[in-house]
Structures are given as structure tokens and as C-alpha cells.
Amino acid sequence: MSALLTCIYNYGLTQPDAIALTGYRASSSAVVEMTYAQLWLEIEETKTSLLDINPRCIALRAPNSIDWAILDLAALAANIPIVPMPMFFTPQQVEHTLNESGADLCIGDWADNIERSELTLLGMAVYTKSKALTAPEFPKKCVKITFTSGSTGNPKGVCLSALHLETVTQSLLDTLSEGEIPSSHLVLLPLTTLLENITGIYVPLMLGVRTIILPGEQVGLIGSSQFAAPAFMQALLTFTPQSLVLTPALLGALIQTVQAQPEIAKRLVFVAVGGARVPSSIMALAHQLNIPAYEGYGLSECGSVVSLNHPSAFQFGSCGQVLPHCQVEIAHDGEVLIFGSSMLGYLGDSTPPQYIETGDIGYLDDDGFLHITGRHKNLVITPFGRNISPEWIESEAQAYPAIRNMLVMSDQDDQLLAIIAASAAITETPAKVRDAIKQLNQTLPDYAAVSQWILVDSFTQYPHLFTANGRPKRDEFQALFGKPFNKQVSTLDLSSSDSNKVNNMTSTPLFFEQLKQATQQQQELMYQAPIFTACQQGDISLANYTAFLTQAFHHVKHTVPLLMACGSRLPEKYEWLQSGISEYIEEEKGHHEWILNDIRACGANADDVRRDQHQGKACRAIELMVAYLYHQIDRKNPLAFFGMVWVLEGTSVTVGGSIAALVQSKLELPDAAMSYLTSHSTLDQEHIQTFEKLMNNITDPDDQQAIIAGANMVFSLYGDMLNSLSATH
Incomplete structure (x- = not known):
């Protein structure tokens, strides 16, 4: 039995009435609570049902719920590989994922072209597929296949072992001292996100505390890109969690929420932030508001977490010190390489990698803190030979509301050009954008200053410029906006004393x-x-x-x-x-x-x-x-x-x-x-x-x-x- 399941079993004996899970069941519209004793029984019953069906691989496509967690744990107990399918995947990506994994048991919300059986499992529909003749063999000990959504469209399957997942979980537990252990965690991100899967299910259950699992709309996340602040605030006030995992955008929302309701921060013990670089000014503001926010870094190939700041060791602007389960080296060109505990390999590739080439640019400082500055493939090289990571400038722009929706690239003269999208919350005008860029440039070295910008409608009007999970396709941006400007574009001075010109293409929001x-x-x-x-x-x-x-x-x-x-x-x-x-x-x-x-x-x-x-x-x-x-x-x-x-x-x-x-x-x-x-x-x-x-x-x-x-x-x-x-x- 795995260490995680052993913990749940033991808690079911030693603290049977302690609450393990709070949230919704797939078949109920009311919030329910499940004790550790009840959770263990549900895991065992579901494990038995899965073994009776005897699938090669399970594909789970469903909103966050208690049942999502139970099925995930039961598949682990049955030693059956499971593929968590993001709800935002396109039909083409879903088909690709099913074909690549050879999943023959689909549970949850699926298209009608998959044969539905008469069975239900944990209140979720069950669909069966014929076992694919050409499906690749899974690496030995593979229990989970998480598919990453890359910029090319077709996701890649990352094969993970139970030992690796539990090693990462234990590394996270080891960062917490006795006074820092939260009593409850609120799941905000989709559980198909490996980071939330580990921090929202595995970590709390190994600690013997409560995790709260609600559908996305109940915590303010609608679809893959819409956010409802009132629902977010309401969930925090109702369930008073002590730990959260956030993206930088959600950290910004939490800051605004705490500014309106300061009592929310009083309960928080640990707030992990990942997914993109967070500017030091934002992290400092969070701490001023008593939000215990700590930035981390990781990727699916390494079990989602590589480094993490925590109360005993943190440094604004860094991603924290490297956790014990892996080691980091910096290649001669600045790329971050990761050794140690990692994936079994990509689906279809039987050879596990000796190390992970992250594609990220970064460095380790003298105190062992890891700093990520951008993506290697996105580097902009100026005419003076300076290498600039656009992600660095984009993250610094988060401190200025008028330009938070910014993407940085080079123009036809290799100068820095910012594409700035209008938002629902801010009425951007050329004057507001100009002033914000001027303030941003004052914080940057002169070679990294934004010299030109274009103001466009909300990025939601350009879906072809983004992957299914919202990451920009920078090549597409470059093709659309990097060419010489036409006569419809006007120019504005950044300031009365600034010789740089601003390209401004404004359009009325829909x-x-x-x-x-x-x-x-x-x-x-x-x-x-x-x-x-x-x-x-x-x-x-x-x-x-x-x-x-x-x-x-x-x-x-x-x-x-x-x-x-x-x-x-x-x-x-x-x-x-x-x-x-x-x-x-x-x-x-x-x-x-x-x-x-x-x-x-x-x-x-x-x-x-x-x-x-x-x-x-x-x-x-x-x-x-x-x-x-x-x-x-x-x-x-x-x-x-x-x-x-x-x-x-x-x-x-x-x-x-x-x-x-x-x-x-x-x-x-x-x-x-x-x-x-x-x-x-x-x-x-x-x-x-x-x-x-x-x-x-x-x-x-x-x-x-x-x-x-x-x-x-x-x-x-x-x-x-x-x-x-x-x-x-």
C-alpha cells in the first residue's frame, strides 16, 4: 500500500470522525462532509468496482468534487493508470488524449460518440471504449498520466509513478514547521492541474486535515478564463480555509478581496503561488496585508513542484529554494536543468530522461534561491545584443492595473512592443496606458524599456492566439502584430520629454x-x-x-x-x-x-x-x-x-x-x-x-x-x- 493510502487508513482508525473532505458529491446539490473512516470505505468500495471492470486505463473528465478525489485515490489503490482530462480541452485534444492513452474506461462528462454503459460510479456516468490495438505500453509503475497543453495544440502525456507523487508530497510536507500546518485547504484550481491534485488532495490527507472541494463556479472560476470575484470572496468567507494554491492572477484577486474584507487574511497560514513569475512588489503588498503568500516553481515532468519559498526561507522575486527530491543545474546558455526524482517518461517513449530540460531561463543565487526570468524560446535579442525575457516585463506590469493584460514581443526593428488588452474591470485609455508604461519603464533598465504599444479589445476576442489553457501563442502574436504598422495606427509621445513614440491601435470593447x-x-x-x-x-x-x-x-x-x-x-x-x-x-x-x-x-x-x-x-x-x-x-x-x-x-x-x-x-x-x-x-x-x-x-x-x-x-x-x-x- 502506498504511503498516502496508509495515512488515510490509519487516520480512519485513529481519528475516524475527523473530517477529511467537505464539498459536493456528483449526485448532490448540497455541501456534505466526509470523515476519514467514511473516506477509506469509499476508496475501498470504488477500488473493488474498478477491479471488477478491469480497465487498461481510466480517463476522468469531471468538475471538481469529492467524487473526483475518491476516484483518483481508488485508481491509485487499484494500481490502474488514470488520465485526468481538463474540462477546457477542445474536442480535438480530447480525442488525441484518448487515442494516445488508450483509455478504455471514461468516467464523468463525455461526448455522445462514446458508448455509455448502464453503470454509474460515485454518481458519475461510465462510458466504455474498445481497447486500442495500437495504444502504447505504459512505463512500469505508471499510475497517472497528466497531459500538458503545449503551444502546438496536441498535449503530451507525462507518465508518473506513485513513488514520485508521494516523494513530491513529502517534500512539501517537510517545508512546514509545526506551527505552519493548516487545518483546512480550499481547492481553487481544477484538480486536473497536477499542482492542485497534489496540494489539494494528497498533502491535506497525509496531514490528516480537511480539504474543501467545490466546483469552479462556486469559487469564482467559470470555464478556463472567466472569474467572478463575489463568488471567490463568498467561498473564502464561508469556508475560512487556512491554505490556498493560486495563480498570480488569483493572488491579485485575493489582494483585492482582503483589502475589502481584511478578516479573510487572519485565517490564512500558507498561500502558494505558481504558474508564472510574480513581481516582488505584488508579493510585498500581499505580505503587508498579512497574506502569507509564497512563490514556487515547477512543471508536470517533475511532479509539479521543484522549488518553493516558505516561512522559514523566502526571498521576494525568487521561486524559493530547491526542494529535497530534486537538484537544479544551470546550463551554459542559462537554461534550468532538473535532476533527481522526475517522470517515468512521455507516453510512447519507453526511455526515462536522465534530466529534464525545462526550456526556462534562470539562475541560482548565492543562498540557493532559484530565479526564473523567462522562456528560452521567447528571448528577445535587442540590436545591442541584450537578451530580454518578455515574461519578466509582463510580470512587472502586473503592478499597474491599466497594463496587466500585456504581452511583450519585438517589432520589425527589434524594439520592445507591448500588446495591451482592454479588460472588463478597467476602462483603458491612451492616457492611462501611456502613464502606466512610463511608470513601468522607470522600474526597468533602459535596454528593457517598452518603446511602443498597441491597445486592442479584450484578448477573448482573439482565441486563435492562445492555447486551450490560455497560454499565448507568441509566434501567432508576432505574425499578427510584429509586422510594420499600417496607416490606421496613430502615434503618441510617452511623455513630453521622451523621444520614444507609442503606436496606439484603439478599438471600442464589444x-x-x-x-x-x-x-x-x-x-x-x-x-x-x-x-x-x-x-x-x-x-x-x-x-x-x-x-x-x-x-x-x-x-x-x-x-x-x-x-x-x-x-x-x-x-x-x-x-x-x-x-x-x-x-x-x-x-x-x-x-x-x-x-x-x-x-x-x-x-x-x-x-x-x-x-x-x-x-x-x-x-x-x-x-x-x-x-x-x-x-x-x-x-x-x-x-x-x-x-x-x-x-x-x-x-x-x-x-x-x-x-x-x-x-x-x-x-x-x-x-x-x-x-x-x-x-x-x-x-x-x-x-x-x-x-x-x-x-x-x-x-x-x-x-x-x-x-x-x-x-x-x-x-x-x-x-x-x-x-x-x-x-x-
């Missing part, structure tokens, strides 16, 4: 981004309603919940009539919107009846709600909101209705699921009382993508303003309704 920016203030005011804090603190009553459902009924019952009215009033130029409205109508039919069923399941009087009498009456704010929308559709601009769609679906996606889980857990309600909230938090994930596409096709400024005004009015009135709930007992 309307969905404008809508988010223009309604952000009213949205934030709505989130200040006391009911949100009450939910986070568990201070919500059944009366609060039924009062909310009552008001939800009184606006949801108008959704289909409002959609019909809107469709009937649309001018001819919006004929293309009719199909979208028709789809909305079909999906929204009967949802008000769901709410009445929820009210009945709570023991309240649904008939009074339907008749709008006694305790079931609509409040003034909802009556005004519905009347306002009918008036806008009938007398002003029917497109104002879509402002309400943004308010309700945007709120549902951001906080609906987490609020539903908190309410159900606190009030111990059955699933039958939660159908409206839980179903909408799931349905609206898909709706919001459709809504974004529809909004981006609306280009008339008057119609855009009507939608923005409608959204701001609905945010205000809906906020008034939510504020009224705090008076309900």
Missing part, C-alpha cells in the same frame, strides 16, 4: 464588456444587501428563504410574457433576435411553478403566493421592476428588457450556486425545496454565453444605452427587494 463595466457600480451596491452577509455567516432563516422565493415567483411568472412582449415590439433590424427570444421562451416556461413547488417543500403557503395575498404578496420593489420593464417594452425601447436578463442571469452565475448550497446546508432542506436556485445556477452558465453573443451583435448606441439603463434600474430595484429580506424573521 458591447457585452461595455455592459459589464457600465453596470458594475449598481451590481456592487446590490451585493451589499445584508442578506448576502447573513448567508455567508449562516444567519439565514426559513422565513428569509421563503420570502425570497415569494418575490422570485412574482417576477419569474412575468418572464415569458415579457419575452413575448419584447419579441412583438422588436424593429425589423432585430429580426435575428427572434430566434434567441424563442429559445428563451421555451426554456423559461413553467419555472414559476418550480418556485411554488419549492415553497410547498419548505412548508409555506404556495396558494397565498399564487394569489398575491397575505404573506405571499409581491413587494413594492418587484412590482415596480415588472411595471418598469413592461413600460420600457411598450412605450420606449423593448431592448431594455435584456438589462433584466443580465441582472438575473449574471447574478445567478456569480453567486446563485454558492448561495443555494449555503441555504440548503444551513436550513437542512431537501433537494425538492431547492429546484429553482440550483437549476438556474446551472442553466444560466449556458445562458450567459448565449447572452454574451447576442449582446455583442447589438451595435446601435441608443439600443445599447437602453439595455444599460434597464440593467441599472433592475439592479437597483432588485437590490431593494433583497434589502427588504433582512426584515423578514
Whole structure:
């Protein structure tokens, strides 16, 4: 038995009632807790089921959940290789991964072209594939194959042994002194990320502490590139974790969250940051706010972690000292080479490497701290022979909000050119960008100063420039932006005394981004309603919940009539919107009846709600909101209705699921009382993508303003309704 499984087994005997896992099951919409004794039994039962099926290899494609962790551990116990499949992989990458691994047992969310069996495992669907005749042999002792998504599109399979995974886990444990051991860890990154797999499952369970596993949307991560700060804050306030693993972007979000809610930092013991270089100024700011953030470095081929700062040894600007399981050497050209415990090899390559060529440029200082400055293949060589890593400049730019979305490359004259993307949170203007670049350049040596820049729409408008997991394809950027500029590009001085010129290609953000920016203030005011804090603190009553459902009924019952009215009033130029409205109508039919069923399941009087009498009456704010929308559709601009769609679906996606889980857990309600909230938090994930596409096709400024005004009015009135709930007992 592996060391990890032995630990879980022993904790099941010595502390059987201690909580091992908190989170969602695949088959439940409520947060559950699982003790170490229960976890061991589930691992053993699942192991037996897997051995009965006897697959060659398992492919797991599912959101983060308790069941994801159990299946991962059961596969380890059964000694069956498992392939964690990222949810963001394209269909082509999924097919490539399945073909390369020869996986014949697929569990979770899979396409219909794979044969589904009648079995379920841990509440997840089971699919079977014929054993591939040409599938490569796995290296001996291979238990996990993690596929990396490279810039060329086809991911490579990294074969790992249980011994290697546990060696890395033990190295991480050895960095913690007795007073630094967290009592709980919150999983934020997808568990398909090897780093979170190890730090979010293996490390806590070997320590005998609790790990909290929630779906991405419950912690603010939507898809592979969207982030919802309110859900992130709510998860931190609700579950009060002591350890986290973050990307640099999430560290920035945590800093902003702690600035708004300083108490969050008081519970934190260890926050690991990896995935890209973090500027010293950001790390220093985190520590000033009492966030115990420590930067590390690693790659899948080395079990995800090579070096790590920690409380006993840290240095801002470094990736920490090299951990005991590996050794680092620097090649003559500056490339970081790693020796020691590493992968068994790439899938299809039977020869394990003697050392890992990382492709990263870096150095070891006199105190043994590793510094990573960039990627070897991305080096920019200036006309004066200076080698510059663009990643270094990009990381330093994180300190300046107007230029955080920056990619650095060389122009046709080998000068440094920055491509800067607009964002939803910041309204970038040429003046803001110019000032930020000037400040950035003052922190850089003169040979590394950015001399030219281009301001473009959000990078989400250029999906072909990025890999599936969001890494830039620098060659593609170079081909698109590195050529000589055309006549449409204007020039601006960086400063009145600076001879450098700035290339500035500005374009108006697509309307969905404008809508988010223009309604952000009213949205934030709505989130200040006391009911949100009450939910986070568990201070919500059944009366609060039924009062909310009552008001939800009184606006949801108008959704289909409002959609019909809107469709009937649309001018001819919006004929293309009719199909979208028709789809909305079909999906929204009967949802008000769901709410009445929820009210009945709570023991309240649904008939009074339907008749709008006694305790079931609509409040003034909802009556005004519905009347306002009918008036806008009938007398002003029917497109104002879509402002309400943004308010309700945007709120549902951001906080609906987490609020539903908190309410159900606190009030111990059955699933039958939660159908409206839980179903909408799931349905609206898909709706919001459709809504974004529809909004981006609306280009008339008057119609855009009507939608923005409608959204701001609905945010205000809906906020008034939510504020009224705090008076309900």
C-alpha cells in the first residue's frame, strides 16, 4: 500500500470522525462532509468496482468534487493508470488524449460518440471504449498520466509513478514547521492541474486535515478564463480555509478581496503561488496585508513542484529554494536543468530522461534561491545584443492595473512592443496606458524599456492566439502584430520629454464588456444587501428563504410574457433576435411553478403566493421592476428588457450556486425545496454565453444605452427587494 493510502487508513482508525473532505458529491446539490473512516470505505468500495471492470486505463473528465478525489485515490489503490482530462480541452485534444492513452474506461462528462454503459460510479456516468490495438505500453509503475497543453495544440502525456507523487508530497510536507500546518485547504484550481491534485488532495490527507472541494463556479472560476470575484470572496468567507494554491492572477484577486474584507487574511497560514513569475512588489503588498503568500516553481515532468519559498526561507522575486527530491543545474546558455526524482517518461517513449530540460531561463543565487526570468524560446535579442525575457516585463506590469493584460514581443526593428488588452474591470485609455508604461519603464533598465504599444479589445476576442489553457501563442502574436504598422495606427509621445513614440491601435470593447463595466457600480451596491452577509455567516432563516422565493415567483411568472412582449415590439433590424427570444421562451416556461413547488417543500403557503395575498404578496420593489420593464417594452425601447436578463442571469452565475448550497446546508432542506436556485445556477452558465453573443451583435448606441439603463434600474430595484429580506424573521 502506498504511503498516502496508509495515512488515510490509519487516520480512519485513529481519528475516524475527523473530517477529511467537505464539498459536493456528483449526485448532490448540497455541501456534505466526509470523515476519514467514511473516506477509506469509499476508496475501498470504488477500488473493488474498478477491479471488477478491469480497465487498461481510466480517463476522468469531471468538475471538481469529492467524487473526483475518491476516484483518483481508488485508481491509485487499484494500481490502474488514470488520465485526468481538463474540462477546457477542445474536442480535438480530447480525442488525441484518448487515442494516445488508450483509455478504455471514461468516467464523468463525455461526448455522445462514446458508448455509455448502464453503470454509474460515485454518481458519475461510465462510458466504455474498445481497447486500442495500437495504444502504447505504459512505463512500469505508471499510475497517472497528466497531459500538458503545449503551444502546438496536441498535449503530451507525462507518465508518473506513485513513488514520485508521494516523494513530491513529502517534500512539501517537510517545508512546514509545526506551527505552519493548516487545518483546512480550499481547492481553487481544477484538480486536473497536477499542482492542485497534489496540494489539494494528497498533502491535506497525509496531514490528516480537511480539504474543501467545490466546483469552479462556486469559487469564482467559470470555464478556463472567466472569474467572478463575489463568488471567490463568498467561498473564502464561508469556508475560512487556512491554505490556498493560486495563480498570480488569483493572488491579485485575493489582494483585492482582503483589502475589502481584511478578516479573510487572519485565517490564512500558507498561500502558494505558481504558474508564472510574480513581481516582488505584488508579493510585498500581499505580505503587508498579512497574506502569507509564497512563490514556487515547477512543471508536470517533475511532479509539479521543484522549488518553493516558505516561512522559514523566502526571498521576494525568487521561486524559493530547491526542494529535497530534486537538484537544479544551470546550463551554459542559462537554461534550468532538473535532476533527481522526475517522470517515468512521455507516453510512447519507453526511455526515462536522465534530466529534464525545462526550456526556462534562470539562475541560482548565492543562498540557493532559484530565479526564473523567462522562456528560452521567447528571448528577445535587442540590436545591442541584450537578451530580454518578455515574461519578466509582463510580470512587472502586473503592478499597474491599466497594463496587466500585456504581452511583450519585438517589432520589425527589434524594439520592445507591448500588446495591451482592454479588460472588463478597467476602462483603458491612451492616457492611462501611456502613464502606466512610463511608470513601468522607470522600474526597468533602459535596454528593457517598452518603446511602443498597441491597445486592442479584450484578448477573448482573439482565441486563435492562445492555447486551450490560455497560454499565448507568441509566434501567432508576432505574425499578427510584429509586422510594420499600417496607416490606421496613430502615434503618441510617452511623455513630453521622451523621444520614444507609442503606436496606439484603439478599438471600442464589444458591447457585452461595455455592459459589464457600465453596470458594475449598481451590481456592487446590490451585493451589499445584508442578506448576502447573513448567508455567508449562516444567519439565514426559513422565513428569509421563503420570502425570497415569494418575490422570485412574482417576477419569474412575468418572464415569458415579457419575452413575448419584447419579441412583438422588436424593429425589423432585430429580426435575428427572434430566434434567441424563442429559445428563451421555451426554456423559461413553467419555472414559476418550480418556485411554488419549492415553497410547498419548505412548508409555506404556495396558494397565498399564487394569489398575491397575505404573506405571499409581491413587494413594492418587484412590482415596480415588472411595471418598469413592461413600460420600457411598450412605450420606449423593448431592448431594455435584456438589462433584466443580465441582472438575473449574471447574478445567478456569480453567486446563485454558492448561495443555494449555503441555504440548503444551513436550513437542512431537501433537494425538492431547492429546484429553482440550483437549476438556474446551472442553466444560466449556458445562458450567459448565449447572452454574451447576442449582446455583442447589438451595435446601435441608443439600443445599447437602453439595455444599460434597464440593467441599472433592475439592479437597483432588485437590490431593494433583497434589502427588504433582512426584515423578514
